[in-house]
Amino acid sequence: MNELRLGKQLKKLREEQKMSEEEVATQVGVPVQNIHKWENNQGYPDIQHLLKLGDIYKTTIDEFIKKDAALQNRINIQEEEREDNDKLLHPGFYIGIGLMFFGNFLSFIIGNLMIMMVTNIAGMLIICFYKEILKLLKGVKKDFYEQK
Template sequence: MNELRLGNQLKKLREEQKMSQEEVATQVRVPIQNIHKWEDNKSYPDIQQLLNLSDIYGTTINEFIKNDATLQSRINIIEEEKEDDDELFHPGFYIGIGIMFLGTLLSLIIGNLTITMVTNIAGMLIACFYKGILKLLQDIKKDFYEQG
């Protein structure tokens, strides 16, 4: 596929419509600097602005996205982050609660409150930072394999 960056595409469509950057900025309701940045591939419009631009230029958002691999990867990253954020009770939550429960149970059996304190702290850290811990371990693993 012949990749055409969104900015180049926006500029081409604007010129085909014989519009100035000022006219587009007025219709999209953004400062002209935004149009400069978009057409120079220095930034991207948000989804509402893309909708407005697609109306102005008589095209679809799909056409904008299909032709710009960088924009596609940005959208994919944003979607992955949304999926991660939507997951309220991830496995780390259950692991952390389990460790806290096990530590409390062990301290009752053994009679040592230090065990409860240590396992509760460890459990809370795992429950709160599970995704960060997983990412750290994945990065370490990746670095290990790249060096080896």
């Protein structure tokens, strides 16, 4: 499938309308640098700017999104992050608390305070950085499968 990146598509549409980057920037209400970045796939316009660009180029946001897989992935990732942020207590909280309690219990049974200290630190790190740890592990998994 021949996928056209949003930047190439924006540049093509602007040239078809015989407009300069400055003219488009003025109509959209952004600095010229934004138009340049968008057309060179160095960034994406937000939804309001996509709407204005759609009006200027007489096309729809749907057409912009359908032709750019990277933009589709970015939208999906942002939706997943929004869903994650809606959860008050994520699984990492429970894992971290469980590890801390287990370490405290084990420390009192064995009589070694080092176990309690290590498990408390590990538990706090899991609580604080659970989402980042998951992202890291997903990236490692993705890299592993891409190498096969």
